[in-house]
Every structure is written in structure tokens, then in C-alpha cells.
Amino acid sequence: MLGHVSNVYFHPKIHEYALRLTNTFPGDLKVVYFVNSGSEANDLAVLMARVYTKRHNIITLKNCYHGMTYQTMGLTSNTCYKYAVPQVSGIHNAMNPDVYRGLWGGAHCRDSPVQTSRICSCAESTCQAKDNYIGQLQEIFKFNISKGQLAAFFAESIQGVGGTVQFPKGYIKEAYELVKENGGVFVSDEVQTGFGRTGEHFWGFQMHGIEPDIVTMAKGIGNGFPLAAVVTRPEIAQALTSSSHFNTFGGNPLACTVGIAVLDIIEEEKxxxxxxxxxxxxxxxxxxxxxxxxxxxxxxxxxxxxxxxxxxxxxxxxxxxxxxxxxxxxxxxxxxxxxxxxxxxxxxxxxxxxxxxxxxxxxxxxxxxxxxxxxxx
The missing domain is CATH 3.90.1150.10 (Aspartate Aminotransferase, domain 1)
Known part of the structure; x- marks a missing residue:
């Protein structure tokens, strides 16, 4: 019956799992909200960002996928997942920094054991593709969003549904800096890249050398059990206390017990x-x-x-x-x-x-x- 008990009721497993999960994160990413799916997680991240910053504009990358609720369908930039209804306002799509299909890319762009077969003329420690794609992101701040009026930037560490697209090295880090310069929060969608799947790091954003403001996760978090989460900093979480927020079954005791078991197995079986x-x-x-x-x-x-x-x-x-x-x-x-x-x-x-x-x-x-x-x- 614990799977049918709302997390409004305190239970030791909820607190135990919250601590176990947040201990995998760096810095001040220490507050967690439990939900049931990746779409729910990204939907909540939109709310957090807009309430905290008191701004409306959000940037995502073309070819991205962030969910299928009405609001996250707006974040997603792929017409396969968009119904013919008015889309949510305030969403802007930046050029996707795809080093294989995109306008720019070369043979040394990716943080990967394998590279594209495109010719690369970049000098060591430079990446023209990264610079050009950052230039396209800057165009949005020049033509679409006034300086300081950004609420959030959403990015997958590696695009999943979009075809496992990797960005040029350094792109996410410079995008993060642009987001900060324009008053927004950086949201890392770890629904597919989280929990050690990329190998070198437990979280995909760590390969980009950043510490996001909000992180969303699902899928691997419960190994098939309906469980997802949003992790953020205390001051961003505090903004949600201006009204009441809860999720009836998100993070119920049974789900949290599953989440603990998943973390145990990832660690024990390396x-x-x-x-x-x-x-x-x-x-x-x-x-x-x-x-x-x-x-x-x-x-x-x-x-x-x-x-x-x-x-x-x-x-x-x-x-x-x-x-x-x-x-x-x-x-x-x-x-x-x-x-x-x-x-x-x-x-x-x-x-x-x-x-x-x-x-x-x-x-x-x-x-x-x-x-x-x-x-x-």
C-alpha cells in the first residue's frame, strides 16, 4: 500500500533517498522534488525558473526533446512531437550545434572516443565550430530577448531522442556563461545522460565543466519504475514556497525504496x-x-x-x-x-x-x- 501513500505523509525512506540522491551532486544542488516522469520534471523546472527569476523567456536547442506535456511540448523542438494547437509563449530555439549535420563541425569537436569524418582546420585548443554556434546563440540575445530578460536555458548533455547528438567541446560551458550574463538559470536535462550512463561522470553536465542551477532526471532513476526528480539550489526552491506545490504520488515511499536500490546497484556493480x-x-x-x-x-x-x-x-x-x-x-x-x-x-x-x-x-x-x-x- 505504500505506493499509494502521498508524500505529504512523512516516511523515513523519502528522506533517506533525498539525501542519497543529492549527495551525488556537487555544490549547492541539495534540494530535491520528486515527480513521476521526465515530462513532469521538466514542466516543474519551467515553473521554478520563471517563479525564481520573475522572467518569462526560455531558450532551448533545435532538435531537442524535453517532454510531451503541453508546456514541455513547447520546449521540445521537433515537429514529430508537436500537436496542431497554439504553443506556449516565450520559448526560443537556438541553432543546434550538431558537428556532423550542422553548418560547422570537424574531426576534433567531440568529447568522445570517435569523431566525425569532416575536415578540421582548427588550431590546437581552438574550435571554430563551437565559436560559430555560440555566435548563433548570441544572435537570440541580439534579436529576440532583451539583455537580462532570460528565465532559463534548457539543454540535454547529449541530445537523446534527437539522435544522440553531441555538441562541440566548450559549447555548453560558454552557453552557461551567456545564460548567467542575461539573468537566467541553466537547466540540465539528465533524463537520458544521468546516473553514470556516459561513463566518465555520474552526471552528463560534469563532462561540460559546469554546475547547473536546476537538474531534471527520470528513466534510469527508477530502472523502469515510475520515478523522476528535479534537483536545485535552496534559493531557487525557496521561490516555490510563495504558493503551495505538491505531487500526489511523486516520491512515494515505494518509489524512494526503488530509487535507493538503483543507487546501491550502480555502486555495488560498478x-x-x-x-x-x-x-x-x-x-x-x-x-x-x-x-x-x-x-x-x-x-x-x-x-x-x-x-x-x-x-x-x-x-x-x-x-x-x-x-x-x-x-x-x-x-x-x-x-x-x-x-x-x-x-x-x-x-x-x-x-x-x-x-x-x-x-x-x-x-x-x-x-x-x-x-x-x-x-x-
Missing amino acids: LQKNSLEVGTYLLKELEKLKSKYPLIGDVRGKGLMIGVELVDNDEFNSPLDKERFFKVWEGCRDLGLLLGRGGIDGNVLRIKPPMCVTTEDADFTIKVLDAILKQVK
């Missing part, structure tokens, strides 16, 4: 370390497949958050048509390999397996993809 080792191995093996099959335009990712973009074999690397993509996708399924699908054109294989997978599982993945790609002209 799943973050496993994500780094197996993920890096799989990425490098996928890169070898890329050199073998022109249909693979790009391999990207970090840890066990991996994307393989399939393209037509033409001079433009056009997205692979749906018919052939489905031959690959469903062919893998028929051989026992379940992969996700993503990207604005639906041509990216999303590989985000359980964090307990082994190198043998990685070898099986390569074997299946090799067999299927041979059959697709």
Missing part, C-alpha cells in the same frame, strides 16, 4: 565504470563498421549512450530513406538485437542498453549489424 569500458569498446567497434559500410555516416556518443546515423551513399550523406532504414532496424530485431530509433529524420540507430551489458553483448551487436548491413544496398 555500472558507471562498466558503461565507460563497454561503451568505449562498442564505439570503437562501430567505427570499424563505419569504414566498411558507406551506409554508416556517423558513429557518436560517450559511454553507453551511442548513436549510429545511417545515410544514403551520395555526396551529401542524405538521411537513409525509411524503407531501407526499417530493413536494418527490423532485421536487427529479427536477429535478437533491439535498438532505438531517433533523429529529426528518423535515421539514427539509438544504442542505449542496460548498463550491465558486457563486451560479449557488444560483440553480438556488431555481429548482427554486420550481417544486416551486408543485405542492404
Whole structure:
């Protein structure tokens, strides 16, 4: 029955989990709100940001996905997830800093074991792609949002639904500085990148060298159980006390017990370390497949958050048509390999397996993809 008890009633497991979870965060990120899904978490983050800053404007990146409630549908920048209804106001979409498909990118842009095949002419310790994409973000402050009138900037540490898109090194850090200069809070969406999946860090934002103001999380937090959370600083949380806020089943005692068990298993089974080792191995093996099959335009990712973009074999690397993509996708399924699908054109294989997978599982993945790609002209 504890799963049906509102968190309005105090229970030791709620407090125990709140402490365990916030102890994984740096600095002053020590206040947590429990909800039930990633969409709910990002919806609450919008409210927090606007109440705290007393401002309305929010920036997200094109190609992003932040949920499917009415408000988070406005944050999301992908028409596949937008109904034909008036969208929420005050949302601005910046150019997506995609170093493979975007206007700028090179062979040294990513914080990843694998890179694009684009030519890079940057000097060491510089990134023209990053500078150009930051320039596009600055354009929003020049033409759309008056200085000091930003409420929040939302970003995934690596875009998930959008096709495992990684940004050029340094982009998020400079975007964070711009956000601060313009009075906003930085919201890191860790729904897919959190809990050690990227390998080197427990939270994806740590690879970018920032400490966000608000962090949202879901999916891996409960290993399939309906649980999500928003973590923030005390002064931002204090702003919500101007009115009453609660979530009936968010963070109920049963959900919190599940959350504690997930943290225990990640630690005891060293799943973050496993994500780094197996993920890096799989990425490098996928890169070898890329050199073998022109249909693979790009391999990207970090840890066990991996994307393989399939393209037509033409001079433009056009997205692979749906018919052939489905031959690959469903062919893998028929051989026992379940992969996700993503990207604005639906041509990216999303590989985000359980964090307990082994190198043998990685070898099986390569074997299946090799067999299927041979059959697709």
C-alpha cells in the first residue's frame, strides 16, 4: 500500500533517498522534488525558473526533446512531437550545434572516443565550430530577448531522442556563461545522460565543466519504475514556497525504496565504470563498421549512450530513406538485437542498453549489424 501513500505523509525512506540522491551532486544542488516522469520534471523546472527569476523567456536547442506535456511540448523542438494547437509563449530555439549535420563541425569537436569524418582546420585548443554556434546563440540575445530578460536555458548533455547528438567541446560551458550574463538559470536535462550512463561522470553536465542551477532526471532513476526528480539550489526552491506545490504520488515511499536500490546497484556493480569500458569498446567497434559500410555516416556518443546515423551513399550523406532504414532496424530485431530509433529524420540507430551489458553483448551487436548491413544496398 505504500505506493499509494502521498508524500505529504512523512516516511523515513523519502528522506533517506533525498539525501542519497543529492549527495551525488556537487555544490549547492541539495534540494530535491520528486515527480513521476521526465515530462513532469521538466514542466516543474519551467515553473521554478520563471517563479525564481520573475522572467518569462526560455531558450532551448533545435532538435531537442524535453517532454510531451503541453508546456514541455513547447520546449521540445521537433515537429514529430508537436500537436496542431497554439504553443506556449516565450520559448526560443537556438541553432543546434550538431558537428556532423550542422553548418560547422570537424574531426576534433567531440568529447568522445570517435569523431566525425569532416575536415578540421582548427588550431590546437581552438574550435571554430563551437565559436560559430555560440555566435548563433548570441544572435537570440541580439534579436529576440532583451539583455537580462532570460528565465532559463534548457539543454540535454547529449541530445537523446534527437539522435544522440553531441555538441562541440566548450559549447555548453560558454552557453552557461551567456545564460548567467542575461539573468537566467541553466537547466540540465539528465533524463537520458544521468546516473553514470556516459561513463566518465555520474552526471552528463560534469563532462561540460559546469554546475547547473536546476537538474531534471527520470528513466534510469527508477530502472523502469515510475520515478523522476528535479534537483536545485535552496534559493531557487525557496521561490516555490510563495504558493503551495505538491505531487500526489511523486516520491512515494515505494518509489524512494526503488530509487535507493538503483543507487546501491550502480555502486555495488560498478555500472558507471562498466558503461565507460563497454561503451568505449562498442564505439570503437562501430567505427570499424563505419569504414566498411558507406551506409554508416556517423558513429557518436560517450559511454553507453551511442548513436549510429545511417545515410544514403551520395555526396551529401542524405538521411537513409525509411524503407531501407526499417530493413536494418527490423532485421536487427529479427536477429535478437533491439535498438532505438531517433533523429529529426528518423535515421539514427539509438544504442542505449542496460548498463550491465558486457563486451560479449557488444560483440553480438556488431555481429548482427554486420550481417544486416551486408543485405542492404
